[in-house]
Amino acid sequence: MTNTTPLLSVRDLHVSFKTNDGIVKAVDGVSFDVANGQTMGIVGESGSGKSVMVSAIMRLNFGTDVIVSGQILLNGIDLLALPESEMRQVRGRDIAMIFQDPLSALNPFYTVGYQVAEAYLVHHPKTSKAQVEAIVLNALDKVGIPDARKRMKSYPHEFSGGMRQRIVIAMALINQPKLLIADEPTTALDVTVQAQILELIDSLREENNSAVMLITHDLGVVAETIQQVMVMYAGRTAEYATVQDLFDTPSHPYTQGLLRAVRSFDQSTRGSLVSISGTPPSLINLPEACAFRPRCSQEMGPQSACATQRPELRTIGASQSACHLSADEVSRVQREAFSK
Amino acid sequence: MTPILEVRDVKKYFPSGSSRVLQRPTGQVKAVDGVSLSLQKGKTLGVVGESGCGKSTLARVLTRLIEPSSGSIFLEGEDVTRISGSELRRMRRDIQIIFQDPYSSLNPRHSVGEIIATPLRIQKTVAKSEEVGRVKELMHLVGLNPEHFNRYPHEFSGGQRQRVGIARSLALNPKVIVADEPVSALDVSIQSQILNLMQDLQTKLQVAFVFIAHDLSVVRHIADDVAVMYLGKIVELGPANIVYGHPTHPYTKALMSAVPVANPVSGRKIGRIVLTGDVPSPIDPPSGCRFRTRCWKAQDICASNEPELLDRGDGRVSACHFPELEA
Numbered sequence: 001m002t003n004t005t006p007l008l009s010v011r012d013l014h015v016s017f018k019t020n021d022g023i024v025k026a027v028d029g030v031s032f033d034v035a036n037g038q039t040m041g042i043v044g045e046s047g048s049g050k051s052v053m054v055s056a057i058m059r060l061n062f063g064t065d066v067i068v069s070g071q072i073l074l075n076g077i078d079l080l081a082l083p084e085s086e087m088r089q090v091r092g093r094d095i096a097m098i099f100q101d102p103l104s105a106l107n108p109f110y111t112v113g114y115q116v117a118e119a120y121l122v123h124h125p126k127t128s129k130a131q132v133e134a135i136v137l138n139a140l141d142k143v144g145i146p147d148a149r150k151r152m153k154s155y156p157h158e159f160s161g162g163m164r165q166r167i168v169i170a171m172a173l174i175n176q177p178k179l180l181i182a183d184e185p186t187t188a189l190d191v192t193v194q195a196q197i198l199e200l201i202d203s204l205r206e207e208n209n210s211a212v213m214l215i216t217h218d219l220g221v222v223a224e225t226i227q228q229v230m231v232m233y234a235g236r237t238a239e240y241a242t243v244q245d246l247f248d249t250p251s252h253p254y255t256q257g258l259l260r261a262v263r264s265f266d267q268s269t270r271g272s273l274v275s276i277s278g279t280p281p282s283l284i285n286l287p288e289a290c291a292f293r294p295r296c297s298q299e300m301g302p303q304s305a306c307a308t309q310r311p312e313l314r315t316i317g318a319s320q321s322a323c324h325l326s327a328d329e330v331s332r333v334q335r336e337a338f339s340k
Numbered sequence: 341m342t343p344i345l346e347v348r349d350v351k352k353y354f355p356s357g358s359s360r361v362l363q364r365p366t367g368q369v370k371a372v373d374g375v376s377l378s379l380q381k382g383k384t385l386g387v388v389g390e391s392g393c394g395k396s397t398l399a400r401v402l403t404r405l406i407e408p409s410s411g412s413i414f415l416e417g418e419d420v421t422r423i424s425g426s427e428l429r430r431m432r433r434d435i436q437i438i439f440q441d442p443y444s445s446l447n448p449r450h451s452v453g454e455i456i457a458t459p460l461r462i463q464k465t466v467a468k469s470e471e472v473g474r475v476k477e478l479m480h481l482v483g484l485n486p487e488h489f490n491r492y493p494h495e496f497s498g499g500q501r502q503r504v505g506i507a508r509s510l511a512l513n514p515k516v517i518v519a520d521e522p523v524s525a526l527d528v529s530i531q532s533q534i535l536n537l538m539q540d541l542q543t544k545l546q547v548a549f550v551f552i553a554h555d556l557s558v559v560r561h562i563a564d565d566v567a568v569m570y571l572g573k574i575v576e577l578g579p580a581n582i583v584y585g586h587p588t589h590p591y592t593k594a595l596m597s598a599v600p601v602a603n604p605v606s607g608r609k610i611g612r613i614v615l616t617g618d619v620p621s622p623i624d625p626p627s628g629c630r631f632r633t634r635c636w637k638a639q640d641i642c643a644s645n646e647p648e649l650l651d652r653g654d655g656r657v658s659a660c661h662f663p664e665l666e667a
Contacts, residue, residue, distance in 0.1 A: 196614055
């Protein structure tokens, strides 16, 4: 991490929901930094708290049954302490978001040109009509909508999934935000289109020197587009590392399991696939100790720290990992399973 | 050997649009447009392609959930394209389906025991008194706790629900199971569990799978043969290791290179072919070769002549005027 103030700094963030069955701790004490121009990835299975966390950064899920604590500092200003009127200025201008499903992110009753223009006008209300049109046209051109002048008068249903996602990206980038949050931007798209969209996001990031937070469950996408990765499990950080270190020397047993599962796909043999036994835990009444323990292959027994203490993030090898295993033990597993 | 399942030149056109005045459809969506396949006992045929290429329509035609517009389907050499009534019901014992979404394909008001027993009741293959026993046996087979037969789908996780779907499809000892994206709704760590289960069951029960997926690595792992579809047609078909090892159709090649590799060193964009544009509309597919609008090798002949599926000499066929043959 750098010495200068990071663009975004999240400190001990907790997000919980009150439900009839108890309190769901969706995000349970997460901290990280994102620097200008950096691409950070957040990986985890469904229900690991990825989306809740990024919605909290945008303050999108603050109903009456939600409890949020911690700090979200954007250039040193705590977003959680801002009044709603000021938060509105931040959304779209400083931080923009791309959602998973481009169809439900667009309003079916308005033309795409109108919707992209609206995103601009919210923050620049005194712009003339001709100017806005030029800006929208330029934005649609940049994301590769062919024949943008004509297409801006079309409605969302007249576009394919990939084209819709491009429109959503145009909308997100029109105010040149410092931080772009992309929540599973390619999950709903085909692989050939996924490749196009990822390249587009990356080239636009370079152009604007904005930071990107990419949420995904696909480790392949992570390997290709990201510098820093955070692996989440049950609302907590399991591991935090550079992409190279994460793939070469994964420290947390969960990360190791995920990588083994993915790599056994890439081998052409028809042997048995490696899987992580069991299923992710319920987030209601999570144990204070390690949340991964029931599925962990290296769990040290019911009397050990695994069952009694919550593992804190600490440096193991090249990564930060939340695991009680000793560094020697971790490097032994790495040598056995991940040496090249 | 007679293939367990064979389809010849199957087509499925859906009417689309309608003229207000004439009250009849103005166009046709050619969802499946002349597909021929065959599948041997106990083997797996993978079908891959992007969304909208007709994979799921093919799955539904194979199982006779929808009627093909033309062509024929043979089950163990017997033509089952036009059968109906009790004959069709008997055929359903032999060919079953697993659906993509384990949430919407199980009735939330029925216990999993009832869900798995339904095929047994409809087909009356098992006496009422033995029903519970058979259900428990099936649950055990797919790795569910048989004591949970009274529970409801919402009490199970996604992976467990998909196991219920698999148990239901196995209830009648079918010879062929069509699995339409059976793991795409599941997390990676759970996907492997389900794929391992399907492979074990295949070894044990000698059931043949038609495995439909958009995920190429999943298909590579489970399939003996693989068919690549584009806009309702097969563009390449052959043994999985040959097709994956050296794709001859440009589309197959592009599709494979687009898959992100979970390795930051070797993965980064080496020889990546990024296709431009989207899949054209199946209402009005391009003339000649359907892939030509996105193909970097397209020439005049591609627009005028439709390429035939030609044997490439290694047990695989592909439809391209300029195939990537080995030098």
